[in-house]
Amino acid sequence: MASHPPLSPHDIARALDGLHPDLRILGPDAVAGRHPGEDPTNLAAGVVAQPASTAAAAALISWCRANHVAIVPQGGLSGLVGGGVSRHGDVILSSARLNRVIAIHVDEETVEVEAGVTLEGLQAALAPHGLTTGIDLGSRGSATIGGMVSTNAGGILAFRNGVMRHQILGLEAVLPSGEILSDMTRVVKVSAGPDIKQIFIGGEGAFGFVTRVVMKVEPIRPHRAVALLGVTNAGRALEIAAHLRRHPSLLLEAAEMMWPHYARDHAQLKGFDLSWLEGGASLLLVEISAQSADHATSLLEEELAAIWDAADIKGGIVAQSSEQARRFWDLREDSGFYFSAFPQAPSFDVSLPPTLVDHYVAELAHRLRSIGSGYDAYVYGHIADGNLHIALATPGPLSPNIKHDVEDAVYAGITACGGSFSAEHGVGLDKHRAYLEHADPGKQALARQFKTLLDPDGLFNPGKVPF
Incomplete structure (x- = not known):
């Protein structure tokens, strides 16, 4: 293949100016002051193309192919695995103006x-x-x-x-x-x-x-009730979720679990009183909807009372106001709290059959301890579908050897039990090694064939998923 001399960001911006009436080009000067989102190198390309129509996107892509310029598609810049990272000489293809x-x-x-x-x-x-x-x-x-x-x-x-x-x-x-x-x-x-x-x-x-x-x-089911409960393990959380899902007069809207290390540290940071939580219990947040707000609250209280002893619930609060419900949710959704104490803390996103979660979490703690001291994990996630988010209580980046050991600890047994090393965040740059080691080889080979067929020059988001 013939080599192509690289174009500078200024060269690219000038060449694209006026390419299509629905295409806005932001050159290096305009890009310099913009927030890069989750990854500081998302905007490293220095050129952002913002089409306002499909035709404008097609014109931009055709130009990039003709000039052998790589394209990095971007949306809200909130990706967590480096999928939107760009490099000098790329063009960022942003969906910002495709907003109707x-x-x-x-x-x-x-x-x-x-x-x-x-x-x-x-x-x-x-x-x-x-x-x-x-x-x-x-x-x-x-x-x-x-x-x-x-x-x-x-x-x-x-x-x-x-x-x-x-x-x-x-x-x-x-x-x-x-x-x-x-x-x-x-x-x-x-x-x-x-x-x-x-x-x-x-x-x-x-x-x-x-x-x-x-x-x-x-x-929309606007009439909601939210409860924060103490549970001894994921098995108990699944029992509670299953009971609520089977009730004919309510709909389970969420079942989110926070293991003790996450719950304790986050509550302390937020000034959230957990004195009612017994022992070293985990937190389970459940939200249900029903035919009216009062009915939702009373129904949730009744159903929790009915299974309280059988499910071994270790304390609980049903929110009595929308503000209290918001504070419950804040404990779960403001999940990046640990980055202030542990900058660039390594994080992972796995899924496994929900009934295997307790065994996995216990084994994970053991495997991390075998690496050395200081590798405790914050664990939280969507318990009803087995999606766990894991962050180490240690600053990153890790040295290559330790990083490999930690990844091995996190991903051990995931594929064999029918789970996934990436549940909902993608592969991007951060999970190259995991993809190569844990994705089925036949699946990888077929993906590479698709890539060669559709993008023979490898210009679309190069280097992210190892096709």
């Missing part, structure tokens, strides 16, 4: 939306129609729909509604060739050959740039 809710089909309970709309923005647009998304995340204010498609995001409701893959009916994307694939299906039942759009869901921008999607939505 195109159509809300109330009776169908579907919505057509552009990729740059945030989850919170979509929820706000749906609310006047009595609808909401069937997926929710703590980062709803920054996470974009396109970014959630690209990482196959999960979140709070995955135990009930599945992940992003289960919410998408159709999508439109620009391929690395500059061609447009449009499969804006609005129906659930499609038996018409392979479902090609699935390659973009969880593809982390390696196969193309998603511009529009059709999503399922569902009725």
Whole structure:
């Protein structure tokens, strides 16, 4: 392959200026003062292209292919695995101006939306129609729909509604060739050959740039009740969640667990009183919805009382106000509290069958202790679907040898038990080694074939997922 002399960010910005009327170009001077999001090198390319239409995105991609310039798709810059990191000489392809809710089909309970709309923005647009998304995340204010498609995001409701893959009916994307694939299906039942759009869901921008999607939505259930409970282990938490899920008059909206180290340190930082929590219990946050606010609260109190002894609940509080409920949720969703004490603390995102969580957490603690002192873990997550978030109570970055030992400790047995080394954050740069060691070799080989077919020059988000 012939070599191509690299273009500087200023050269690229000048060349792209005026390429398409719906394309805004931010050069190095404009990019310099912008916040990079979760990773300080997200904007290292120095050039951001912001199309306001699919045609403009196609024009930009065609130019990049012709000039052998790599493209880094970006959404809300809230990714946690380095999937949006860019380099000098790349072009950042941002969905920021693809920000329209195109159509809300109330009776169908579907919505057509552009990729740059945030989850919170979509929820706000749906609310006047009595609808909401069937997926929710703590980062709803920054996470974009396109970014959630690209990482196959999960979140709070995955135990009930599945992940992003289960919410998408159709999508439109620009391929690395500059061609447009449009499969804006609005129906659930499609038996018409392979479902090609699935390659973009969880593809982390390696196969193309998603511009529009059709999503399922569902009725809002605004009448909520929230409780914070003490539980001895994940098995007990699952018993409580299962009991609430089976009740005919309520709907379980969340079941979030925080193990003792996380619960104790975060509560202390927030000034949250846990004197009611017995012994070394973990915290379980449950939220339910019912036909009225009063009914939700009384129903939750009644159902918890009915299983209190059998589930060995170690104390609990049912929120008596929206402010108290918000404080409960703050303990769970403001999960980056440990970064102030442990800058760049190594973090992980795994999933495993929920019934195996207790054994895994106990073995994880043992494996981490075998590495040396100071490798305690904060563990918390979506207990009903087995998705655990793990952060070490130690500053990063770790030395390469220790990093490998920690990764081995975290990922041990995950694949063998039917779990995943990455539950909802993607692979990006941070999980290269884990992908190579824990993803099925046949799956890796097929992904590389797809990549070669669609992006033979390797220009789309190069180096992120090791295709």
